[in-house]
Amino acid sequence: MKKFTGVLLVMALQGVFFQPALAQEEKTALVPLPSVDDFSRGDDGWSFGLGLGIEYETAYEGSDEFGVEVQPAGAVQWRNxxxxxxxxxxxxxxxxxxxxxxxxxxxxGFDEGREEGDSDDGHLDGLGDQDEGAELVVQVRRTLDDDWRNHLVGRVVTGGDGTLGLFGVGHRFGNQYDGSGSEINLVAVFHDSEYANKGFGITAEQSAASGLPVTQMSGGFRSIGLNYNYRQNINENWQIFGEALYEHFSSDVQDSPIARSDYEAEVGIGFIYIF
Structure with missing residues (x-):
């Protein structure tokens, strides 16, 4: 974590479901950002949301192949x-x-890794499978006004295969404080050499097996990303959500033989039932 078709879709759905949401008593979320799950309804204690999402996304980083995937959605939360x-x-x-x-x-959390079979066209043949691994994600947001209308965001993802970081700005649309509405973020993404080579590097052994040239990536600027999130309460228990993401790779990443496209994209929509 795609493109502007997804933005148009979720904005259209926003118009369909907006009126029922107005009739609800507004609850205060921890922060009123649609990208931050909060099923607590403003109350302390346990809360639980369960649902499904459908995503249309690139098959792997740098791929020019797309596919549909069904993903579970929701969370178990305890608020104090x-x-x-x-x-x-x-x-x-x-x-x-x-x-x-x-x-x-x-x-x-866990990084799903990459498998040769992720490419139906055989573009990953000979590169081997990457194992799933644990990763630590640290994120900080700082509001620029009293109601989280505009904010700064920073995130670091690190684990056994290098470190990725991003920094950017976000804007929230709508006047709700229950976590519904929509939000857009523009970020610059950086990675170290280990993380870059995990996704786009090719070792001598992989080169011999795949026929692709040896590629050694260096760290630095990775991409510019744009992310749109939408969330709306249909009634007391049902919630609809959507996301569109577009990441445009730097010239260094585009030069890798693994990057068959100069961007990565994803669009998704789903429903959550809040217990």
Whole structure:
């Protein structure tokens, strides 16, 4: 974590479902950002959301192949004031609001890795499979105004295969404080050489097996990314969400034989039932 067709789709759905949401009593989320799950309805204690999402996305980083994937959605959360502990899919984490202006989020999750079979056209043949591995994700957001209308965002992802970081700005649309509405973020993404080579490097052994030239990546600027999130409450229990993501790779990444496209994209939509 795609393109502008996804933005148009979720904006159209926003118009369809917006009126029922207005009739609800508004609940206060930890922060009113649609990209941050909060099923607590503003109350302390346990909360639980369960659903499914459908994603249309590139098959792997740098791929020119696309596919549809069904993913579980939702999380188990426990809230205590300005702190939320959560388990969402393969991620276990904590997020906390400080001074009403800083949002911290720390999670341990898993990188799915990459398999040769991810390319139906055989573009990964000979490169071998990459194992799934644990990774630490640390994110910080800082609001620039009183109502989280505009904010700065920074994120670091690190594990056994290098480190990726991003920094950018975001804007929230709508006046709701229950976490519904829409949000857009523009970020610059950087990676170290280890992370870059995991996705786009080719060793001598891989070169011999695949026929692709040996490629040694260096760290630095990776891409510019644009991410749009949408979330709307249909009624007391049902919620619709959508996401569109576009990442345009730097020239260094595009020069890798693995990068058969100069961008990565994803668009998704789904429903969650809040218990």
């Amino acid at each position: 004031g300005d702190d939320v502990f959560y388990f969402a899919g393969e991620a276990l984490g904590w997020r906390g609001l400080r001074s009403d202006t800083w949002l911290f989020d720390v999670a341990v």
